[in-house]
Amino acid sequence: MKKLIFSIIGAGNGGHAFAVHLTLLGFKVNLYDVDPERVQELKITGKIRAEGALKGEVSINLITNKINEAIVNTDIIMVVIPSVYHASIAKAMAPYVSGDQIIVLNPGATGGALEVMNILKEEECSSIPVVAETNTLLYACRSPRSGEVLISGLKEKVCVAALPSRKATQVANLLNQAFPQFQPVSSIMMTSLENVNAMLHPAPTILNAGRIESQEVFRYYFDGVTPSIAALIEQMDNERLEVGKALGANLPSVSDWYGYSYGVQGESLYDKIQGVTAYEGIQGSTSLNNRYLFEDIPTGLVPLSELGKAVGIETPTINAIVELGNTLLKRNFWEEGRSLKRLGLEGKSSTQILELLSS
């Protein structure tokens, strides 16, 4: 069996972890970053060192800020960048990808694979690769500086879905050559709609806007998610679950997710969150212009709302949070974000969407 060659797109926390891990496992890795300075820093030694759950220092096959160099002749393109950049990287990759490659968004947030696939088609990509997305990043990790990464843990299971859907098993099998954690799921709605960040980030940020902009020190989860705010999150979560049902995805609630991810018990979501020891030390931002809004709204709440609209499910609480995010940041996430148009679903009926998702 030919040893797979990987592209790693993005030399942030997760990109560092994938690059070192794959190289330690004996795979050839091309590491790309859009930032020439970061690439320059990495090329000084050409090495990445891991500490924590994985230990070792490796030389990376290729470090580059040229996307064509990074992806030509590789088998699997692991995209490990903030979801708001999925569209621009897809556009940049479109001239160079080929139909025997697999793009994997780690993770896709909501609608990542759909958005990337739509861009590849719009760019008239001659030979379209499989586009896969995961529900989460394999690693809990942090890169304190270029060339170093602290890996505090690896998830036991990462779900991967694909477009076309029937390719999920093949994608998972290939990834399993490096990572036993990847497991195929039948629909990208399973990965796309399991967007817990979209539930936990924008609403508490907006409902603590006064505190945040007053630059008050507060514990994001323990002080910021009060009982009424937790109840509001559950309301948004019910909307998400209803959208999932209409799209054939039977999803766990955020409250259930806390149970199996953190092992916490409690009568309410509020009680569970108060019991998550991993949240100790996590403070609220001191600016509203942060990823909890400008990332989780356009690639989380907007596509949730838009998918709901496409299948006749109303999402009034989610919509209200998007609207206030727009006003507070003076942006229009309905247009910037993953609308039905950007997901390639505009004008499609529920039936057509369900067919697409199961093709």
Add this chain to the structure above:
Amino acid sequence: MKKLIFSIIGAGNGGHAFAVHLTLLGFKVNLYDVDPERVQELKITGKIRAEGALKGEVSINLITNKINEAIVNTDIIMVVIPSVYHASIAKAMAPYVSGDQIIVLNPGATGGALEVMNILKEEECSSIPVVAETNTLLYACRSPRSGEVLISGLKEKVCVAALPSRKATQVANLLNQAFPQFQPVSSIMMTSLENVNAMLHPAPTILNAGRIESQEVFRYYFDGVTPSIAALIEQMDNERLEVGKALGANLPSVSDWYGYSYGVQGESLYDKIQGVTAYEGIQGSTSLNNRYLFEDIPTGLVPLSELGKAVGIETPTINAIVELGNTLLKRNFWEEGRSLKRLGLEGKSSTQILELLSS
């Protein structure tokens, strides 16, 4: 000229002030309150004493918790209760009012006169009085206990509008027998849409929900209305002004209102609010279940949104605040509040509404 007889509906702060002021001016006053205990307390001496801008102690003609006793044979019915109770008091008064009386809501909030008029018609009131509403309460006052009121000031001008509109001048002329401050305006949209509380109360409360429910001490205006929250208020205010324009009412902005009400200057609404010395000492609530939400949403934001809908003006920011208020308080203010149905405007065209407002 026959001396007018007044009913005062509501023995709260404003009701105390009207009762003592009118009696001092030599008018006969019937004072009603829904709460039998409060009536009992007031009846012990039958007197009210004023301190501050008005001073004196008077015996009230009649103090009662029977609505028919309070309003039969009076000329002007001054309603001085929270706006969320306008509907229930209208229903209670319907069997006893007559066409030669005038009901004045002090103030009406948004849509008060419309809501009361609609109830009188629904209740098949045989002889329908003029229903008027003001933009504000004449007094700045506080009743520390039954029978006492501290009047810290009187407004220089109170606008009054009526249904039918052409009666505003007659209403103002009658009220001027007691109060020179009342001035007629041509449309209830002038009084109804000048709802500054609807701009200043719900949004900062919701955007400080975390603080409020954490029972944190903060200054409601100075700390609670941060630059981004002030900008969001201005966005809501633009929506309000657009609704006004479409309904023929050219309204001052909240920012202009701060200029002429408090004499503050500033480049932005944020700057102006920071300069209002009257806001010193005003702290945020320690519960989300307070009048800033459960009053100003159903009788402020809901009718603003509904009137906008009737004339084709979108109010997305206002709607988002209503929606989050619904979720946080687990209520449905779209149904409980002053909807087009409750305002008697359901199914009416813009043209029909404009005709009604100018009749």
